[in-house]
Amino acid sequence: MAFNIVEFFVGAGGSHIGFMQNGFKTLYVNDFDKNALKTLEYNNKEHLKNAIIDDADILEINPKQLKKNT
Numbered sequence: 001m002a003f004n005i006v007e008f009f010v011g012a013g014g015s016h017i018g019f020m021q022n023g024f025k026t027l028y029v030n031d032f033d034k035n036a037l038k039t040l041e042y043n044n045k046e047h048l049k050n051a052i053i054d055d056a057d058i059l060e061i062n063p064k065q066l067k068k069n070t
Contacts, residue, residue, distance in 0.1 A: 006030075006070060008058060013040040020047050027070040028052045030061065 006028040034055050
């Protein structure tokens, strides 16, 4: 059984590797550091191709809207 995840404060993806290796499907990743997200995307192109990659400040994220989008 595969699980869907959303990740906040994902950085360059250290913990993301573990999720990916264990079959989790990423729906959404967030970090305010644009360079960290670029690194994450570069290293996980195939795994993140359908995920929402968001560099918004965590305080600006609307949980209800996020739920609708994922």
